Amino acid sequence: MPIRRDSKERYVEVELRRGEETLWERCRACGELVFRRRLKENNYICPKCGAYFFLTAQERVVALIDEGTFQDLTLPLESTDPLSFSDRKPYRDRLREAQETTGLKDAVVVGRGKLAGHPVVLAVMEFRFIGGSMGTVVGEQLAHAMEQAVEAREPFLFVVASGGARVQEGVLSLLQMAKTVAVREQLARQGVPYIAVLTYPSTGGVMASLASLADFTLAEQGALIGFAGPRVIEQTTGQKLPPGFQRAQYALSHGVVDAVVPREGLKGELAHLLDILQGVPSA
Amino acid sequence: MPDERAIRILEEKVAELRRMIEEGGLELSQELEVLEQRLQQLRREQYAKLSDWDRVQLARHPERPRGLALVQKVCDDFYELRGDRLGGDDPALRGGVARLGDRPVAVLFHERGATPAEQRACRGGMPLPTGYRKAVRIMRLAGRLRLPLVSFVDTPGAYPGVEAEAGNIAGAIADCLATLLTLPVPTLAVILGEGGSGGAIAIAACDRVLMLENATYTVISPEGAAAILWKESSAAPQAAQALALSAARLRKLGVVDGVIPEPVGGAHLDPQATAQALREALLGHLEELASLAVEELLALRYSRYRNVGIRDAKAKTG
Numbered sequence: 001m002p003i004r005r006d007s008k009e010r011y012v013e014v015e016l017r018r019g020e021e022t023l024w025e026r027c028r029a030c031g032e033l034v035f036r037r038r039l040k041e042n043n044y045i046c047p048k049c050g051a052y053f054f055l056t057a058q059e060r061v062v063a064l065i066d067e068g069t070f071q072d073l074t075l076p077l078e079s080t081d082p083l084s085f086s087d088r089k090p091y092r093d094r095l096r097e098a099q100e101t102t103g104l105k106d107a108v109v110v111g112r113g114k115l116a117g118h119p120v121v122l123a124v125m126e127f128r129f130i131g132g133s134m135g136t137v138v139g140e141q142l143a144h145a146m147e148q149a150v151e152a153r154e155p156f157l158f159v160v161a162s163g164g165a166r167v168q169e170g171v172l173s174l175l176q177m178a179k180t181v182a183v184r185e186q187l188a189r190q191g192v193p194y195i196a197v198l199t200y201p202s203t204g205g206v207m208a209s210l211a212s213l214a215d216f217t218l219a220e221q222g223a224l225i226g227f228a229g230p231r232v233i234e235q236t237t238g239q240k241l242p243p244g245f246q247r248a249q250y251a252l253s254h255g256v257v258d259a260v261v262p263r264e265g266l267k268g269e270l271a272h273l274l275d276i277l278q279g280v281p282s283a
Numbered sequence: 284m285p286d287e288r289a290i291r292i293l294e295e296k297v298a299e300l301r302r303m304i305e306e307g308g309l310e311l312s313q314e315l316e317v318l319e320q321r322l323q324q325l326r327r328e329q330y331a332k333l334s335d336w337d338r339v340q341l342a343r344h345p346e347r348p349r350g351l352a353l354v355q356k357v358c359d360d361f362y363e364l365r366g367d368r369l370g371g372d373d374p375a376l377r378g379g380v381a382r383l384g385d386r387p388v389a390v391l392f393h394e395r396g397a398t399p400a401e402q403r404a405c406r407g408g409m410p411l412p413t414g415y416r417k418a419v420r421i422m423r424l425a426g427r428l429r430l431p432l433v434s435f436v437d438t439p440g441a442y443p444g445v446e447a448e449a450g451n452i453a454g455a456i457a458d459c460l461a462t463l464l465t466l467p468v469p470t471l472a473v474i475l476g477e478g479g480s481g482g483a484i485a486i487a488a489c490d491r492v493l494m495l496e497n498a499t500y501t502v503i504s505p506e507g508a509a510a511i512l513w514k515e516s517s518a519a520p521q522a523a524q525a526l527a528l529s530a531a532r533l534r535k536l537g538v539v540d541g542v543i544p545e546p547v548g549g550a551h552l553d554p555q556a557t558a559q560a561l562r563e564a565l566l567g568h569l570e571e572l573a574s575l576a577v578e579e580l581l582a583l584r585y586s587r588y589r590n591v592g593i594r595d596a597k598a599k600t601g
Contacts, residue, residue, distance in 0.1 A: 136592030228443030
C-alpha cells in the first residue's frame with residue numbers, strides 16, 4: 001500500500017503491518033520510529049505526524065468495545081474456492097497466506113459486546129485479508145451478524161474496511177451485494193438501528209450495497225469513500241481528480257455521511273448516538 | 284475472435300450469387316443452396332469452439348441487438364418515462380411501460396446509443412447516479428401499479444467518473460438493489476450483452492435471471508482483473524476464462540435460471556430471431572411468476588438471495 005498524503009486532512013495512510021511482534025513500528029509517512037505501546041495508547045496514530053495506521057479487525061474491536069464484554073460470533077466458515085480460481089497465484093494460496101497473516105478465516109469478524117455500556121452486534125472488516133474484499137464467506141458472516149442483531153434486538157454496527165467485491169469468486173461475490181442488502185431489509189422491518197463506520201477504504205461492491213444503506217453513517221477522518229477507485233477513474237476518464245477527492249470531508253460535503261470523526265473520538269461519538277437511541281428497538 | 288475471414292469470404296460469395304440470380308435470372312439456386320449450407324457449417328464449427336474471451340467480444344459486438352431497438356422488438360408499445368424527479372435524466376439507463384404478451388409491464392434497460400452522438404451521451408452505456416435514481420423511480424411505479432418489472436441488462440459498469448462519485452453512485456446503486464429486492468411484483472432480468480459489476484446487478488437482482496447465450500456477467504471486466512491480479516493487460520483472455528463469466532458457466536453455478544440460445548454466429552446475425560426467442564422466454568417466466576401470490580414471491584426471492592453462495596462457504600474443518 002503506497003503512502004497516501006492528503007493535504008486537506010491530517011490523516012495519512014501508512015503501510016499494512018504484519019502480525020509479527022516488534023517493539024518498534026516505523027511510521028511510513030514521516031519515518032519516525034514509534035514504540036509500539038505508545039502507538040497503541042495513541043489509538044495507532046503516529047505521535048509525531050498524526051498519520052493513522054491501519055487497524056486490524058481485532059484492534060478495532062478493542063478500540064470500540066468495552067473490555068471483557070466481547071463475544072465472538074464469527075461463524076466457522078472458509079471459502080471453498082468455488083471457481084477454482086488461479087491468476088499468477090492460486091486463490092487457495094492467497095487465502096492461506098491471508099489466513100496466516102491475520103489469524104482469521106476470512107475478511108470479517110462478527111461479535112456482540114457493549115459499547116460504553118450499550119449492547120451492540122457488530123461486524124468489523126479486516127483490510128489485511130485480501131483487501132477486505134467481500135466473497136461468499138464475508139457475505140454469509142454479514143448476513144449472520146444482521147440476523148443476530150434482529151434476534152437480540154440490539155443495534156447493528158458495521159465497521160467497513162473494504163476495497164470491494166472479491167474478484168476470485170466472480171459473480172458469486174457480486175451477488176453478495178444483493179444478499180447483504182436483502183438481509184439489511186430485515187433490520188428495517190424490525191426497527192433495529194444500523195450504524196455504519198466508514199474507514200480507509202470503503203469502496204467498490206461493499207460501498208455500493210450494505211455500507212451505503214445505514215441509518216447513521218460516520219466516517220473516520222481521512223477515510224476513502226466511493227465506488228470506483230481513484231486510479232480507475234483517472235485511467236478510464238482521463239479526469240483530473242479534485243483535491244481531497246473521495247476522502248471523508250468530501251463525502252460529508254457531498255451528502256454521503258452524517259459526520260467525520262477523528263479516530264480518537266469515534267467511540268465517544270458512537271456512544272452519544274447510542275445514548276440518544278436508547279429504547280430503540282423497543283423490546 | 285474465431286477466424287471470421289473464411290466466413291466473410293463465403294458470405295460475399297453467397298451475396299454475389301443471390302444478386303446474379305435476382306438480376307440476371309440465372310438458374311443457380313442449387314449452387315446457392317450448397318454454398319449456404321457450407322456457410323452454416325463453417326459458422327457452426329467456429330461457433331462451437333468459442334472461448335470465453337470470444338464471447339466477451341460477441342457480447343460487446345457493435346452490431347449486437349441491444350438498447351431501445353431491441354426492447355421495441357421484444358415488447359409492444361414501449362412508452363418511455365424520463366427523469367429521476369431529482370434533477371436529472373440519464374440516457375444510459377432508460378425505462379418506461381410497455382405491453383408484453385397480454386400484460387402491461389414496467390421496463391428498464393441500459394442504452395449505449397444508436398448514433399455516435401448518442402453513444403457519447405450514453406458514455407458507452409455506463410450510467411450516472413441519476414440513471415439509477417430514475418430506475419428506482421420506475422421500480423416504485425411498478426410496485427404501486429402492480430406491473431411486473433422486466434430489466435434488460437447491458438453495461439460495462441456504472442460510470443467511473445468524478446461527477447458519478449460526487450453524486451454518490453455507490454449509494455444510488457445500493458438504493459436500487461434495496462428497492463428491487465423488496466418490490467412486491469414479479470421481477471425478471473435478462474443479461475443481453477455485458478453484465479458489468481455493480482452497474483449491472485443494480486437492476487439485475489430479480490426473481491429470475493436469464494442470459495443470452497453469448498452474454499457475460501461478471502464482478503469485474505477481464506481487463507480489470509488482468510490489470511489487478513495478473514498485472515498485465517494481455518492476460519485478459521485468461522482472466523475471462525477464470526472469472527466464469529459465460530452464460531453456460533453461470534448456469535452451472537446456479538446463478539442464472541435460463542440461457543437463451545442465439546443464432547449460430549451470434550445475436551447480431553439475426554436480431555429478429557434473437558428478439559423472438561427472448562420474448563418467448565420472458566413470456567414463459569412471467570407466466571410462472573404471475574401465478575405466485577405476492578408473499579410467496581417475496582419469500583422465494585428472499586431465500587434465493589439470502590442463501591446465495593452459502594454452499595461455497597464451508598464449515599471449517601479442524
